[in-house]
Amino acid sequence: MTDFAIAAEPREENGRRASRRLRRTGMVPAVLYGDGKPALGLSIEARLLRKLLPDDRAYTNVITLEFPKGKETALIRDIQMHPYKEEVLHMDFLRVHAGERVHLHVPIHFLNETTCAGIKAGGVLHRALVEVEVEAPVGRLPEAIEIDIGKLLVGESLHLSQITVPEGVVLLPLQHEDDKEIVSIHNPRTGAEAEEAPETTA
Structure with a gap:
């Protein structure tokens, strides 16, 4: 379904302070939701996003999120950028599966x-x-x-x-x-x- 894949890790801490701490370690906070399942907080290495996001195809193709235990397929739904830096602050992913419209x-x-x-x-x-x-x-x-x-x-x-x-x-x-x-x-x-x-x- 997709040629795009990126490593991700679940995260338990939420909130602005936790997100700021996460970014200082080179990670970007994100959330995965949809498909009738609970929302899942996750984090992705900023360096991986810098490789993925310049490709326009990534915004209309399915992304495979590869977790330490399992995988999820999703679409990029929203990206929050820094006001004046080329820096991703937060991302939203929508769960999708084969055959879904x-x-x-x-x-x-x-x-x-x-x-x-x-x-x-x-x-x-x-x-x-x-x-x-x-x-x-x-x-x-x-x-x-x-x-x-x-x-x-x-x-x-x-x-x-x-x-x-x-x-x-x-x-x-x-x-x-x-x-x-x-x-x-x-x-x-x-x-x-x-x-x-x-x-x-x-």
Whole structure:
């Protein structure tokens, strides 16, 4: 189900003071929850996270948490970062298992941006969405939703209902009849002309 694995250790102490002590030893506090089981406090070596987290695939793929006695499979659900340091303060993991359908935010990647017809004609690209929430089976979660904008013209836009997603993947906003705009090409002269238009008085 996954190519990502990381060593973890259960932890008994909770609270801010315990977390600060843990971080001073080079460990990061975390919690594992979900699947109808009690939440489990755990700790992971900060150096291992520095290797794992730069890989964007880690955020949409199943992670195997390897404990001294047993394993758990999970998704990264939340990461709390230091306000100004490249340092992980805390992580949340959600337990998952084969066959389960889960919700996850995945990034949107735009293809053929440099050859887009509307941009080549002088239009300005507006990205209304950079990610979208999807539902998909564990093991088939897309790493990204790819959208080809090569033929998009000035004045045109694309909405969620107009794109094709992998089999088994559901775009959750559409389940709520929220057909969000994803991307559009604007005419840059529209804004300039509006600013130059003379004011009218009653």
